[in-house]
Amino acid sequence: MPAGRPTKYRKVYCQRVVELMEEGSSLTAVAAKLGVCRNTLLAWQAEHPEFLSACTRGKALCAAWWEERAKDVAKGNGGPGASTMIQFGLRNMAPDEWKPERIDHTSSDGSMAPPASIHVHVHRRDEEPTE
Numbered sequence: 001m002p003a004g005r006p007t008k009y010r011k012v013y014c015q016r017v018v019e020l021m022e023e024g025s026s027l028t029a030v031a032a033k034l035g036v037c038r039n040t041l042l043a044w045q046a047e048h049p050e051f052l053s054a055c056t057r058g059k060a061l062c063a064a065w066w067e068e069r070a071k072d073v074a075k076g077n078g079g080p081g082a083s084t085m086i087q088f089g090l091r092n093m094a095p096d097e098w099k100p101e102r103i104d105h106t107s108s109d110g111s112m113a114p115p116a117s118i119h120v121h122v123h124r125r126d127e128e129p130t131e
Helices: 012-022 027-034 038-047 049-074 082-093
Strands: none
Touching: 012 027, 012 049, 027 038, 027 049, 038 049, 049 082
């Protein structure tokens, strides 16, 4: 017989997770609303396949909620800071689609040094451009 406290997990939490995340709640906020810590939800995902499935669906619904907020802001709705808040929401809820692209700034030799020289030629209007 396993030792320790009995689990607080209930199958009804699967539907509750989906409902809360569909309204834009993060997994951490869901944990708070269920009266447990986030690590408990992660443990439940590992122990209960139906709960993992609900959290996966919930995360997709949460990302959709954030995308709808982004559309609202793009149409001119939202106050100061709304676009920044949405950016972080999307990066966290749907990182595969919304993470920023990494730009490699290294030079061909692997350093971060700028090129040794840059040649700029400005021609006058009455002068033919040269290649």
